[in-house]
Amino acid sequence: MTTDHPPRVHHITGAPPEFWYRDLASCLQATFGSVLLRAGHDPLEVLGTAWQFLYRPGEVRSEEFYFPTRYEGDLGRGIAPHHPLTSAWRTPDDPADPLAGLRAALDADRLVIAAVDNHHLPFRPAYRDVHAAHLVTVFGLDEHRGLVHVADATPPAFRGAVPLEAFLAAWDSANPSDVQDAFFSDSRIGRRWLDVRVGGPYPDTTPARLAAVLRADAELFTTGKADGPDGAAGLAGLARFTEELVDRSRAGDPAAIRDLYPFGWGMQAQASLHGELLRRLGAAWRLPVLAGAGRAVEAVAHAWTGVRMTGAHGRDDPAAAAGGLARHTAVLRRRYAEAVEAVHEALDALPVPA
Template structure:
């Protein structure tokens, strides 16, 4: 490779994780608006025993398919892979790039020179690979999470990060102790509906139905799931279960990001079409995202003494439930104006 490849767009919002930022890169390559795709669907789902200590953890309604679980209306789909030949993991990257795809690879930040955790902290993360120059010993990677990076890194560093065992690290209880093992995602972006008032009404109706469902076979879903999760978290904290508090941080990140992106989606539509009720529903969804901060940060700081943190977790859990309930009522009301 003599000419550096074109740098993919870096897309970032303050409440998202590497999961949304890397999928956004794939969407933007296909000319899609990440807010439309990642912000239309909104749900709550907690799957007991499923949470992994990785920044990109998300409770998949469609097992193994992060893309479809996040954006079921927009033809987004992802598949996890491991290198076909462990002796030559780069072959999978070569093949993907040759086919015009940018693989999203799991990495351990400890080995990436551009990450603040370099040679310091082990943590599972996602980045996009958009070029490979083996003659020069360089891989081109992008990462929109601060400090954003798009450019070459040594292939040796990429391989070390990609194949890391990501050992338990006392500096990071939330994203370490989860082997990376060469995992990577491929992304397909299919047909998507136009964002019209009729489509948004349909989406809002579906989201409300999901939140109000009596039962969810995928896990603790909907408003009932929020209540069960928050009561369980406070209860486990009272019992001194530090693992429950550690899980709340990565699990809550996915839920917080989705609420924030749904809010941005509704606000954009409400502004575009001059529908005040949509903008108000957006604010209520945003309030859910902000209530997640109280739960996540209280849990994170409370790990050393879960029982002491239990009353505050119960308080923030109650606020989170109230925020979801108000937001769902707001969605229902907004749908009536479309």
């Protein structure tokens, strides 16, 4: 790396970023959660408001942080469509000075979410063992001492300095195919980072506000709008997705379940957060029907576990996994239908938006 930029320290002001983590969430929600906390927002209220089913064939990437979105390239808006949260993928403008964008963001007092390969990071259990695409939050850069300050809420949680050389290796990794992690390897990192903007104002989560967003999401489940002829969305899209998954698995098509694990994690994480939020608000507002809807949505999240695990173990023999996939996807579809019905029942207890 050659640059005329004089080495110096670039660091966000104040304390290092706080950790935010949930068991069924991925590094995508965890890193955005840290950004939201620093901006003074409750990550659960922001990331847990929306709930959807959306599948885009051919788009899924073997990365822990893959998430389907109706807003091209904008993961922030995709995971929080009801709040002013946006993001854009960036790569260095000048290959000779790849850190320029990170410097600029940190100097502007913005956290950086960087894509990395766990294989090169000393604090990850996969260090020098397994290649896997992951996200970490960068909050400082000390080029004089050759250090990058990163935070990672994904267990084992870490917040501190790593050698710049290790960070650059992780950030520029080819992330080659690795039999030890067939789900998140074979996806080049390419010095990518997310430029996140937390806009405003952020609306208060009131019963009327919640009713409005629940109705908007419920309509998507009913209409199945996928914004494209090849996509699958809503309850009808879920039926199509699961039927094709089982049929292609029975035919022995390995591509049928190749994307199931990374795709399903995004759907599972969103359902888990949405269910938790509805449970919390139902308790706070003394609306048992809303808390019950939250439990129903959380049941969707847990139903995804059987589907994802069955697909993971069936990668080498899809035909043998087809029976298990048929059983688990039938449960998943029932849980979605029950949860959508429970949300509709909860809407009757909430005020009609003005």
